[in-house]
Amino acid sequence: MLMEFRASIEQYGKIVHFSKGQRIYQAGEEVKNVYYIMEGLVKLADDAKDGQTVTIALLYPGNLFGFLERFNGEIEYSRYSVALTNTKLVAIPIEVLLQQSGNSIIEQSLVLTLIKQLSEAHELIFVHSKMTVEERLRWLLKKLAKDVNGVLTVDIPLTHEEISFMLGCSRQKITMYLNKWKKEGRIQYERGNIQLLHIDQPV
Known part of the structure; x- marks a missing residue:
């Protein structure tokens, strides 16, 4: 249809x-x-x-x-x-x-x-x-992600400020969580392309 x-x-x-x-x-x-x-x-x-x-x-x-x-x-x-x-x-x-x-x-x-x-x-x-800000961010990334060669990937070039507007929080918190998850190996993040590797794994 x-x-x-x-x-x-x-x-x-x-x-x-x-x-x-x-x-x-x-x-x-x-x-x-x-x-x-x-x-x-x-x-x-x-x-x-x-x-x-x-x-x-x-x-x-x-x-x-x-x-x-x-x-x-x-x-x-x-x-x-x-x-x-x-x-x-x-x-x-x-x-x-x-x-x-x-x-x-x-x-x-x-x-x-x-x-x-x-x-x-x-x-x-x-x-x-x-949801907490961290939970909101995880929810949004999973919602925007598409399967690319078996890896959930967000390839929409959104800035941290645009993400913060969508989630109703500060840009600084978005940056903090993305950097934290990257350091922990949960995501790979470069130039607006975010690969969700282990975003749901327990802390």
Whole structure:
């Protein structure tokens, strides 16, 4: 169904590119487009009252985002989105998507996207409220890792500051734990490439 949906989506929108760190849309901006991720990693986030960035969801290729507010009857985005890596998206005008609401492939994909985003949001709430910073970092690295020649590897070029924004902690703590794990042989870490060797082994 994914291939059918991707082919269907591409005919209604246009390809757009965002550089790493670039905002895709701002909170308070009018909802004009829905976005489908073809390549890259996107963060949905909000700013708490204390000024701390709160990550709502991490989105990957195959995810659709930017439509929830409009489906709730709102005309402006309530959160902002940022490209965490160089990102390739399909931008679909929201009105075009609404006109295709009878398309079974699109409807099924929207429902699956809603379920996935709600699950991600609940997981992030649990992570931020129940886990220590060290546990949060371990969880995030495992979530971002892919199997490369039998080794779980994070090859997304995220800075320590970007990781700290996602996990709601200081950049110094991220640096401290990564250096500690590298010294202990739990990870290999060079230029944004992190190999998870023994990240779950007891201290």
